[in-house]
Amino acid sequence: MDLTDGSVPRRDVLKTAVALGGAGALAACLGEADRNREPAPTGDPGAKPARQHAWNDAVRTDEHGNTLLPNHQVLLYVTLDEDGPPTTEDRRAVEAALSTLDRAYEWGNEGLVHSVAYSRAYFDRFETALPDNLELPRPRALSAFEDPTFDTQDAVLHLASDRADVVLEAEEALTGDRQTANGEEVATPLTEVVTVDSRRTGFVGAGLPAERQDAAGIPDGEPVPEASPLFMGFEAGFRGNQATEDYVTVETGPMAGGTTKVVSNIRQRLGDWYDEQTHDQRVTELFSPGHTEAGLVEGVGSNLGANSEVDRFVDDTLADAREHGRVGHAQKAARANRDSEGNVRLLRRHFESTDDIGSDQQVASLHFPSLQRHVGEFEAVRRAMNGADVTEATPAVRQRVNNGILEYIFVRRRGYFLVPPRRHRALPRPRPEG
Ligand code: HEM
Numbered sequence: 001m002d003l004t005d006g007s008v009p010r011r012d013v014l015k016t017a018v019a020l021g022g023a024g025a026l027a028a029c030l031g032e033a034d035r036n037r038e039p040a041p042t043g044d045p046g047a048k049p050a051r052q053h054a055w056n057d058a059v060r061t062d063e064h065g066n067t068l069l070p071n072h073q074v075l076l077y078v079t080l081d082e083d084g085p086p087t088t089e090d091r092r093a094v095e096a097a098l099s100t101l102d103r104a105y106e107w108g109n110e111g112l113v114h115s116v117a118y119s120r121a122y123f124d125r126f127e128t129a130l131p132d133n134l135e136l137p138r139p140r141a142l143s144a145f146e147d148p149t150f151d152t153q154d155a156v157l158h159l160a161s162d163r164a165d166v167v168l169e170a171e172e173a174l175t176g177d178r179q180t181a182n183g184e185e186v187a188t189p190l191t192e193v194v195t196v197d198s199r200r201t202g203f204v205g206a207g208l209p210a211e212r213q214d215a216a217g218i219p220d221g222e223p224v225p226e227a228s229p230l231f232m233g234f235e236a237g238f239r240g241n242q243a244t245e246d247y248v249t250v251e252t253g254p255m256a257g258g259t260t261k262v263v264s265n266i267r268q269r270l271g272d273w274y275d276e277q278t279h280d281q282r283v284t285e286l287f288s289p290g291h292t293e294a295g296l297v298e299g300v301g302s303n304l305g306a307n308s309e310v311d312r313f314v315d316d317t318l319a320d321a322r323e324h325g326r327v328g329h330a331q332k333a334a335r336a337n338r339d340s341e342g343n344v345r346l347l348r349r350h351f352e353s354t355d356d357i358g359s360d361q362q363v364a365s366l367h368f369p370s371l372q373r374h375v376g377e378f379e380a381v382r383r384a385m386n387g388a389d390v391t392e393a394t395p396a397v398r399q400r401v402n403n404g405i406l407e408y409i410f411v412r413r414r415g416y417f418l419v420p421p422r423r424h425r426a427l428p429r430p431r432p433e434g
Helices: 010-020 025-029 088-104 164-174 271-275 279-286 289-293 314-324 329-334 375-386 388-393
Strands: 072-080 113-119 155-161 194-203 259-268 351-353 365-372 409-419
Touching: 010 164, 010 194, 072 164, 088 113, 088 164, 155 164, 155 409, 194 365, 259 375, 279 289, 279 329, 289 314, 314 329, 314 388, 329 375, 365 375, 365 409
Parallel strands: none
Antiparallel strands: 072 155, 072 194, 113 155, 113 409, 194 351, 259 365, 259 409, 351 365
């Protein structure tokens, strides 16, 4: 399959390659010219940050200082081949596999940013418990109206780059499908000790959702604006509405420098979102009725700059429900997303997808990784977003109707993980030394 005869734009070829994945996807999809493309910037293992989740300083920002997450991303859910606690040899193999990526790529959007995170099921392999300051529950349903499948694989690898070819090459290095990565020898693939249970792919950034809107869940007529980084047609992740990397970092104990990561997969059904709603109604449901009244959101919302301004409307949530019969998603979620000093608690890093996990269909979905110091903070925000109290305030707002964006999004998967600091990233014990 040589897709590079000029009939398909190069960008599309690479996106197809990321979505297809698997053995040799890159080689299969790229022509000779692409295989001889410019190499990615190479890495200096000594220059990698101590925190695996330290991505913000290494990727692009927009003119307002908002982080622009890398355009192409892959999540690999893996399980150790052997039962019981991993051995020193297993640990060496994982460290060797990850070190290959460190040598091969610069830490950044032109190279690669990555992390590995471990589940409660993984830590249950050991007799020792995690330190007391670390709470890593098993994933659970967080509302009466969702029934997700839980991801309880041992670990999830997250690879991200603005270059689709880099993400794919890095993945193939981990899975043993290539001998070199960006010129670096791949001595030990990760799959020497683990098996990939589930592979999920995605993209984010202006233009990409518009190009990929031919998917189930998006109505006809190409409604997704070219300028939108997400399928729902608005920007998200303003600097002022995101936790800092420092804030979400575990500060003490053997896992100091780590964080917790909740990863959900959410199916989107945007028929009524686009066909039945005006731009103002979409602003009301995604931000708040106050945003619409004050005319705060133009187009996809770039004019908001570095802050969604939602704090102005958080205390109005119940009054808005009674007066307007609708409440906003951001407004509801923000109610639980501030600590007592007003700091934002979650660092959301969501990206779009057309994966339909377990089938070949193209469906609009969202991979939603969220970083926070304690998983309980995510759970509290998600419950605030459910708005059970809002449904009690007025019959106009129901579980899934007029209740932010709950009419359009359906959680299908959820997993809870711990992202250890880099020094303990290879199959850590619950209480590693040093
Ligand atoms: C398709 C799904 C979703 C879309 C398109 C979406 C989009 C947005 C947008 C546009 C905003 C306002 C701008 C911003 O601050 O980023 C926002 C805010 C927010 N969303 Fe979502 N969101 C989605 C799902 C979720 C889920 C599942 C959660 C889970 C907890 C969540 C939590 C939040 C939080 C915490 C805020 C920030 C509110 C604050 O300022 O504190 N979102 N979202």
